[in-house]
Amino acid sequence: MQEFALIMAGILLAGAPLVLATLGETITEKAGVINLSLDGTIILAAMASFALASITGSAWIGALGGMAVGALVASVLGLTNIYLGQSQLAVGFILTLLTRDLAYFLGHSYSRQPGPSLGYWGIPGLSDTPLLDLLLGRQSPVVSISLAAIALCWWWMYKTSAGMRLRAVGESPRAAFGRGIRVRLSRLMACLVGGALVGLAGAAYSLAVKPGWGRPQGCEGAGWIALAIVIFGGWHPVRAAIGAYFFAALQVSGIYLQDIFPSIPAQVFQVAPFPMMIVTLLAVNLGRVGFVQDMMRRYPFLGRFSGSWPITAPAALGQDFDPKKGL
Numbered sequence: 001m002q003e004f005a006l007i008m009a010g011i012l013l014a015g016a017p018l019v020l021a022t023l024g025e026t027i028t029e030k031a032g033v034i035n036l037s038l039d040g041t042i043i044l045a046a047m048a049s050f051a052l053a054s055i056t057g058s059a060w061i062g063a064l065g066g067m068a069v070g071a072l073v074a075s076v077l078g079l080t081n082i083y084l085g086q087s088q089l090a091v092g093f094i095l096t097l098l099t100r101d102l103a104y105f106l107g108h109s110y111s112r113q114p115g116p117s118l119g120y121w122g123i124p125g126l127s128d129t130p131l132l133d134l135l136l137g138r139q140s141p142v143v144s145i146s147l148a149a150i151a152l153c154w155w156w157m158y159k160t161s162a163g164m165r166l167r168a169v170g171e172s173p174r175a176a177f178g179r180g181i182r183v184r185l186s187r188l189m190a191c192l193v194g195g196a197l198v199g200l201a202g203a204a205y206s207l208a209v210k211p212g213w214g215r216p217q218g219c220e221g222a223g224w225i226a227l228a229i230v231i232f233g234g235w236h237p238v239r240a241a242i243g244a245y246f247f248a249a250l251q252v253s254g255i256y257l258q259d260i261f262p263s264i265p266a267q268v269f270q271v272a273p274f275p276m277m278i279v280t281l282l283a284v285n286l287g288r289v290g291f292v293q294d295m296m297r298r299y300p301f302l303g304r305f306s307g308s309w310p311i312t313a314p315a316a317l318g319q320d321f322d323p324k325k326g327l
Helices: 002-030 038-056 059-083 088-106 130-137 141-159 161-171 173-178 183-209 222-232 237-260 266-271 273-288 290-298 302-306
Strands: none
Touching: 002 038, 002 141, 002 161, 002 183, 002 222, 002 237, 038 059, 038 088, 038 183, 038 222, 059 088, 059 183, 141 161, 141 183, 141 237, 161 173, 161 183, 173 183, 183 222, 222 237, 237 273, 266 273
16 A cells, blocks of 8 residues: 555656646636747746755745746747737747757756755644655645645636636637727736746756756656647646646656566656557547547447547637737
8 A cells, every 4th residue: 555655646746747837738728829838948947946946045936936937938928929919839839949948058057966955845634644644745845736726727717707708718809808808918817827837847847856957857848748738638727637647647657667577678668658648649539530420429328438528629729819800
């Protein structure tokens, strides 16, 4: 039981940054904006967080700095697309290349240097329950923060008027504009909030999951995986978080499988989660394939399984909005 708890604790820790990044991108895309700069933003925020934590001696200040970096990068995307009408995809792709190279250039002097980390904190009352204490009580703060972020994101998105406006500008910006919602401002705010969460994900890597800074950092590719998980989760915060933990489980299980199958090269287990994630995405989207739809019409009970995990993108995702043409 203790070994199982250790595996679960590892999954929660490895999945925490992915959850934060996925939630951030879910918020951004719910407003209709695609942010392709995630991967570079995570790397730059990881470097900035560790550098700021090393300078100030406070990992928490470093984490706040990572959030600021994430929001800053997202603001560039938001301003150039929302107000200047530039392509979301082009700007996002350029930003991810720029921020990645900028992180390695500016962070060279901090490479392989010791520095502070977020450490661990104890949650009162869990010490009496060894299993829960191992899962949550003796964990990095980013685990609890990521779990709380899931609940807060769901509540804000589906239970508040602000969340309703967010979804409105992502589904039908013209209708939202007609109801008096400031579409461009709402989209910009979604970019900033989402970017801050992505920046916090970067901080989680360099201050908790793999404390320190270097090349490779260990978070390379996390942004692209987060983008895929948003689709896997159907643009829903809870389902997206499940996808993030699923990918983390694949990564953690690979570590233990290396001990069980020592004759298999370690690289196989390192890359295995990526094709498995692709297979999972294909499986989730099978309901859209023509012959599968024919089978569901022929055998109605199959439709229950395909409808249990709906994947529907916001109707205005990736579409620009000009208030002068809003009505």
